[in-house]
Amino acid sequence: MTHATATANMMHPPAPAEPGSGVYSNKLGMWVFLASDVMFFTALIGSYIILRFGLSEPWAAPGAVLNVPLTGINTFLLICSSVSMVKAYAAIADGKKYFLRSVPGKMLQDGGLKFWMLVTILCGAAFVGVQVFEYFKLVQHGLTPAGFREGSHYAELALADPVKYGAATAGLFGSTFFTMTGFHGFHVTCGVVSMLYLYFTKVLPEKYSPTDFRGIETIGLYWHFVDLVWIILFTIVYLI
Amino acid sequence: MTTVAHAPTKAHHEPMSFWRKYIFSTDHKIIGIQFLFVSLFFLLLGGLLAMQIRWQLGFPGKPLPGGGILPESMVSGGVILPEYYIQLVTMHGTFMVFFAIMPLLMGVYANFLIPLKIGTHDMAFPRLNMWSFWLALTAGFIMLAGFFVPEGAARAGWTMYAPLSARPDLSGATYGQMLWCVSIVVLGLSSVLGSVNYITTVINHRAPGMTWFRMPLSIWAIFITAILAVLALPVLQGAAIMLLFDQTIGTHFFDPIAGGQALLWQHLFWFFGHPEVYILILPAMGMVSDIIANGSRKPIFGYHSMVFAIVGIAFLGWLVWGHHMFMSGMNPTLGSTFMVSTLLISVPSAIKVFNWMGTMWRGNLRFTVPMLNAVGFVSMFTIGGLSGVFMAATPVDMHIHDTYFIVAHLHYVLFGGSLFALFAAIPYWYPKMFGRMMSETIGKWHFWLTFVTYNLVFFPMHILGMGGQMRRLYDPTQYDFLKPQQPINEFITIAAFALFAVQLLFLFNFLWSLKRGKKAELNPWQDNGLEWSLPSPAPHGNWERPPNVYRGPYEFSAPEAGSSDFLPQHVKLATDKEPAGSIER
Numbered sequence: 001m002t003h004a005t006a007t008a009n010m011m012h013p014p015a016p017a018e019p020g021s022g023v024y025s026n027k028l029g030m031w032v033f034l035a036s037d038v039m040f041f042t043a044l045i046g047s048y049i050i051l052r053f054g055l056s057e058p059w060a061a062p063g064a065v066l067n068v069p070l071t072g073i074n075t076f077l078l079i080c081s082s083v084s085m086v087k088a089y090a091a092i093a094d095g096k097k098y099f100l101r102s103v104p105g106k107m108l109q110d111g112g113l114k115f116w117m118l119v120t121i122l123c124g125a126a127f128v129g130v131q132v133f134e135y136f137k138l139v140q141h142g143l144t145p146a147g148f149r150e151g152s153h154y155a156e157l158a159l160a161d162p163v164k165y166g167a168a169t170a171g172l173f174g175s176t177f178f179t180m181t182g183f184h185g186f187h188v189t190c191g192v193v194s195m196l197y198l199y200f201t202k203v204l205p206e207k208y209s210p211t212d213f214r215g216i217e218t219i220g221l222y223w224h225f226v227d228l229v230w231i232i233l234f235t236i237v238y239l240i
Numbered sequence: 241m242t243t244v245a246h247a248p249t250k251a252h253h254e255p256m257s258f259w260r261k262y263i264f265s266t267d268h269k270i271i272g273i274q275f276l277f278v279s280l281f282f283l284l285l286g287g288l289l290a291m292q293i294r295w296q297l298g299f300p301g302k303p304l305p306g307g308g309i310l311p312e313s314m315v316s317g318g319v320i321l322p323e324y325y326i327q328l329v330t331m332h333g334t335f336m337v338f339f340a341i342m343p344l345l346m347g348v349y350a351n352f353l354i355p356l357k358i359g360t361h362d363m364a365f366p367r368l369n370m371w372s373f374w375l376a377l378t379a380g381f382i383m384l385a386g387f388f389v390p391e392g393a394a395r396a397g398w399t400m401y402a403p404l405s406a407r408p409d410l411s412g413a414t415y416g417q418m419l420w421c422v423s424i425v426v427l428g429l430s431s432v433l434g435s436v437n438y439i440t441t442v443i444n445h446r447a448p449g450m451t452w453f454r455m456p457l458s459i460w461a462i463f464i465t466a467i468l469a470v471l472a473l474p475v476l477q478g479a480a481i482m483l484l485f486d487q488t489i490g491t492h493f494f495d496p497i498a499g500g501q502a503l504l505w506q507h508l509f510w511f512f513g514h515p516e517v518y519i520l521i522l523p524a525m526g527m528v529s530d531i532i533a534n535g536s537r538k539p540i541f542g543y544h545s546m547v548f549a550i551v552g553i554a555f556l557g558w559l560v561w562g563h564h565m566f567m568s569g570m571n572p573t574l575g576s577t578f579m580v581s582t583l584l585i586s587v588p589s590a591i592k593v594f595n596w597m598g599t600m601w602r603g604n605l606r607f608t609v610p611m612l613n614a615v616g617f618v619s620m621f622t623i624g625g626l627s628g629v630f631m632a633a634t635p636v637d638m639h640i641h642d643t644y645f646i647v648a649h650l651h652y653v654l655f656g657g658s659l660f661a662l663f664a665a666i667p668y669w670y671p672k673m674f675g676r677m678m679s680e681t682i683g684k685w686h687f688w689l690t691f692v693t694y695n696l697v698f699f700p701m702h703i704l705g706m707g708g709q710m711r712r713l714y715d716p717t718q719y720d721f722l723k724p725q726q727p728i729n730e731f732i733t734i735a736a737f738a739l740f741a742v743q744l745l746f747l748f749n750f751l752w753s754l755k756r757g758k759k760a761e762l763n764p765w766q767d768n769g770l771e772w773s774l775p776s777p778a779p780h781g782n783w784e785r786p787p788n789v790y791r792g793p794y795e796f797s798a799p800e801a802g803s804s805d806f807l808p809q810h811v812k813l814a815t816d817k818e819p820a821g822s823i824e825r
Contacts, residue, residue: 020444025364029440036432036470043478047493047504054501146490147498171498175491179482 026218034225037187041229044183045236048176052169060166060173065143065154067134068238074130075234078188081123082227085220088116095210113216117195117203120223124192131185135178145178147171177237184233187226194219266366267780271373272352273673275343276666278377283340284747285384289332291740296320296328298733300715313392322714323412326395329712331386333398334420337520338427339380341658345523346431346469347376349665350438350462352673353527356771356778357459359447359787359810364440368433375430382423386416394420397712399513402494402505406486414487421484428477435466435473442466447770449789449819453547454809456769456793457540460547461526464554465519472515479508506568510561518557521621521653522550524661525592528614530793531664532596534767535611536603537805539794542595549588549595556585566634567641575634582632589625593618604797604805608765609683613664616691620656624649627702645705651698663687663746670753671760675776678757682749689742696735700728768793768808790816 021028052059062068091113098112111119142152147170149155158165166173198215202208208216265271295304303318304310314324351369355362363369386393393416396405400420408414442463446455455463483505485491492498494505533540540546562570562578570578596618605611627649631637640646663686667678707725709716716722716729763772770787771778787810795807800815812818 020446023444025440025444028444029365029368029436032436032439032470033432036436036474039471040474040478043475043508044482047478047482047508050504050507051493051499051501055499057499144490145485146492169499171492172500175482175485175493175500178489179485179491179493183481 024214026214030218030221044180048180051172051176055169057168058163058166059169061164062239064164066238070134071238074127077123078127078227078230081120082224084116084119084123085223088113088120089216089220091116092208092213092216093210097206114203117199121192121195121199124188128185128188143174145174147174180233180237184230191223191226264370266370268351268355268363268369269778271369272348274373275347275351279340279343279347282335282380286332286335286340287740289328292320293328293332294733294736296325297716298730300717325714327393330394330397334383337398341520341654343376344662349523349527353458354438354441354462355782357456357769358442358450359770359789360445361781363437364445365437368437372430372434375426379423379427379430382419382426386419389415392416399509402502403496406483406494408487418484418487421480424480425477428473431469431473435469438462438466447786447789454789454792457529457546458526461522461550464550465522468515468519468554472512475508476512479505503568506565510564514561515557518553520658524658527665528617528661531610531614531668532599533794534765535606535608536600537796538599538603539796541598545591546595549591552588553585556581563632566637579632579634586629593622609680609687610664610668612687613660617657617660617664620652620660624652624656627652640705642711643705644701644709644711647711648698648701648705655694671764671776672771673777674754675760676753676757677760677764678749678753682745686742686745693735693739693742697732697739700732704728766806768795768806770809773808773810788819
């Protein structure tokens, strides 16, 4: 490194010579942030476990209140978005900055970074959309954070079959359900917004290259984490 | 001794507007100074709240001097109302823990010292750093707003035990409680962003030759503390969010009547809360280690054991939260487990105390103001640590739980510990921040008067606690068994006013020295740290090129240094090899 570049790059210091972790700072910072996010979800999920299994009254049976097939499809969407995120990562690693390009001898066109990032953003946005729809339906039928609304569809069902619908524990059911899935949805929304920002500022202007695509890798880490959290939430909230 | 040319860094960038440079700055040093002013403000505010508490305890039922300016909802005929008193204790604790001590240690000194001491230009994420400050300030104002909403500020104690905090019909404060939760969530985000920055910077941005075991103990402590903060604050955030939902959208997390668990709050709060107490003391320990080695002109005794003690304390800190809950109803076996893990923490703590004493032993002591306060820290922390052992033992805790004994203990570690360390750190790095020295004379008066009055205030609280006076008690004279102790309360109150008055001395010294202090020499404490190789105050971007580091930070009185009794980390001796990856000069 010459003196001139060292001076010119003062605000973008060269990689420090003390080797550090060998991982660039954005990625390391994201890992540390994800560690803190793990603790955040641990607080919510741990509380859910303690509250639910500390009860003597029955909890609502799986699928009784929540629409498992709909959310199952939604889970599939989110997993697909993780796959497309990996495809986006692989595309830019190979230097494919384009949207779609025909490959001789192949029926399907080959997707580049622009294509796979768009797929990821759309899947993420669709997930949030379906979740909003699900919330809307649940509240309409009477599930609120405080429990079953009086006189609502669910309240009547719970009156008829208190065990299946967890009539005595509906308050906690609503509390934990909306808090956990709500904060997950908030994380997905943040991810979609960040990806949209990167899409317009970095992906479309082709700022990423096979030698530097740190933004894609860093947001990818976050995105896979959010996906992982959902798989845990889907299992413990919807399936058990 | 060869000298390394340290050309004073030129300003290589276009001049910045006042707003960019001092308000929305991304320079770690400016952000540290911003944190300093803001948290000193909150420290003063917390102190003012404490004075009102003391008045009520010393002279219950007597009109508060100057209380006439407070609205009717707080005082009646000048006398503090119980509703206001509980707000005072809640907000005093909250402000002091979250907005004074924590930002003073982690906001000010982590920001200011990390890049300077490890030899880098700035933090890894300067913009994130700016956000961290502005979020903390926002959180502070949200908290402060509590006093100005109907029904006043939060009323459930700084620990916010549920269901009192979860049910406005019980606490009598709706908006104050909500603002507390919102503020804590914002503050948690600020701390997490800041700590992500600290961890990344320390791992990735050390100067050539600044290996892990050449890092000053202050940086080690801050690094480990940042790990604690990153993992602990989100738990509090999660808990505060659940509490907020209980208050606003009708969830039932902490309300036993609807199936929730009040104890769950205590578990979550203290799972955060115990790492938090080490967040509040570890950076203080680190800075005191630097200052004591400097003031003793000796290498720190047991450098590696100091590092491992920090790591040990931080690790054990996760396993002890239950000792806050011995009286909350706990399986005795679990209680014993928490008792043992808590007592174990005294081992690394004692290692540190003995190492400080070993450092000072037969040292060439220089009792500058920072050194005096650092020694004050060691002695007061020892008392606080020993009283902590009493509470860690379950059978003793049964008697002294939630009494003034705990109030005495926590003030010995937080005031006697953290704040004395800050009284050491502020004058020590003041020249680096502002280019001027704080007055030594006023500083010495301040130290001795604080040391005496501080002990007069907090030591008798042990006795009050043994006598059964409960913490957060509004009027000690309402119980016959506490009446004989009332003279002690009056004594403490008078001493507390004196203690507060002495702090004005510090405030005066701090502000006066900004403009009138003696111009600082290049290395006023003759220290080895990299920060002293720069002009004071250091320019934006610190070094033109990161310095090379040839040794650890505690080479005092080393024979290699020749006539000088210190050997800075960046000075290359003829026998030193260039560190791996160093930049050609």
